[in-house]
Amino acid sequence: MTFIASVIAKEGVAIVADSFGTTLEHSLNEKTFLDYIAEANDKNNIPIQELIELFEKKPSYTRNYVDKLFRFSKYSAITFTGAVYINGKEIKEIVKSISANMDTENDAHNAKELEVVLTEFCSHLKAEVIEHAQTRNLTPTDLIFSNFNLSTNTPQIYVIKISAIDKDNFNPEAEDLITFAEQSHLGIVTDGQNNFVERLIFGSLVEKIGSVKDELIKHVIEVLNLEGEQKDKLVDSIQDFEFLQKTVLDDMFSIKFRQLSLQEALDLAALLIKIVMDIQVYTEKIPTVGGLIRLAVIHEERGFEWISGHKLVPSNII
Structure with a gap:
């Protein structure tokens, strides 16, 4: 670190x-x-692998x-x-x-x-x-x-x-x-x-915009049950969504640094x-x-x- x-x-x-x-x-x-033990169905037979995964x-x-x-x-x-x-x-x-x-x-x-x-x-x-x-x-x-x-x-x-x-x-x-x-x-x-400093300087959306687009695409495809050409068209449209790009850039450059000595x-x-x-x-x-x-x-x-x-x-x- x-x-x-x-x-x-x-x-x-x-x-x-x-x-x-x-x-x-x-x-x-x-x-x-303790939370795991409290939620376990069989407290007398705890799978070793599940315990290992808690680490x-x-x-x-x-x-x-x-x-x-x-x-x-x-x-x-x-x-x-x-x-x-x-x-x-x-x-x-x-x-x-x-x-x-x-x-x-x-x-x-x-x-x-x-x-x-x-x-x-x-x-x-x-x-x-x-x-x-x-x-x-x-x-x-x-x-x-x-x-x-x-x-x-x-x-x-x-x-x-x-x-x-x-x-x-x-x-x-x-x-x-x-x-x-x-x-x-x-x-x-x-x-x-x-993370904290990057958010302070560049806003909070820089690292998240990809996830936002992916979740938006996934949700619309599931709701409208899109397939084939319609699905491809939606993906291309959202990936190039100018509003999201402008939102990210506005957030990213919310603090505008002047030229420094x-x-x-x-x-x-x-x-x-x-x-x-x-x-x-x-x-x-x-x-x-x-x-x-x-x-x-x-x-x-x-x-x-x-x-x-x-x-x-x-x-x-x-």
């Missing part, structure tokens, strides 16, 4: 990440168990100082959420190794098209994922790749997604194993424990993670965002710069 964010500014990108690493374990809530995967332990924000090249940085280890290595070490293999400190690297860089990066990452999948499963893992493009003089944000892996049903040729897509148009890109972007990134950390105090789950907060920027002239969270500090033990 974590929270990461990148915020675009006029002269660069501001980046933030927490440092909690959370272990997930299967656990059984007492109320869930849920929940955060159970959090450790600090997992590095989730690191420099990739002079003008790019990576943050991640999901698995801390791939193929027995910390993601930080994998990125460091890929950076060395791609010779990102060479000035020629900064002249490459970013999609070419990302394609090469993902091919290296895919090799690690494939080796990992020989013996282990993998939880879905996202990387936010923040960059300042010198040739176009524009900040860019891409999201790299690694699909969940079941080692017993693994297809190394799957097209969606590792994908990447540009998200620069959003201006603010968050991931991890970001790099200092303002940095302050906003810090505010977003502070909101998440403060809100989680009032929820039932254990805190999964926090610890040492790392802040960095990518400046259009100076490149990657640490702001805080990267230096050792005097111990508060003594």
Whole structure:
């Protein structure tokens, strides 16, 4: 569990990440168990399989100082959420190794098209994922790749997604194993424990519109008993329903951010993670965002710069 964010500014990108690493374990809530027993028809013969199905995967332990924000090249940085280890290595070490293999400190690297860089990066990452999948499963893992493009003089944000892996049903040729897509148009890109912040920034309909359309289609088809060509026509019509699109866009851009300075972007990134950390105090789950907060920027002239969270500090033990 974590929270990461990148915020675009006029002269660069501001980046933030927490440092909690959370272990997930299967656990059984007492109320869930007692409710099940109360509703069981035969309380003397409880099926073992049904008891097993009551267990849920929940955060159970959090450790600090997992590095989730690191420099990739002079003008790019990576943050991640999901698995801390791939193929027995910390993601930080994998990125460091890929950076060395791609010779990102060479000035020629900064002249490459970013999609070419990302394609090469993902091919290296895919090799690690494939080796990992020989013996282990993998939880879905996202990387936010923040960059300042010198040739176009524009900040860019891409999201790299690694699909969940079941080692017993693994297809190394799957097209969606590792994908990447540009998200620069959003201006603010968050991931991890970001539901509350995403709703605050983009409204509540962004993630739900697909479900709304599907349920609407299903309901109308059942009520009118549509089949064949009529059914296809309805599906096409609702999928292209302009009213829903306008409703989502109006909701999504209810808060219109102006063009930010790099200092303002940095302050906003810090505010977003502070909101998440403060809100989680009032929820039932254990805190999964926090610890040492790392802040960095990518400046259009100076490149990657640490702001805080990267230096050792005097111990508060003594």
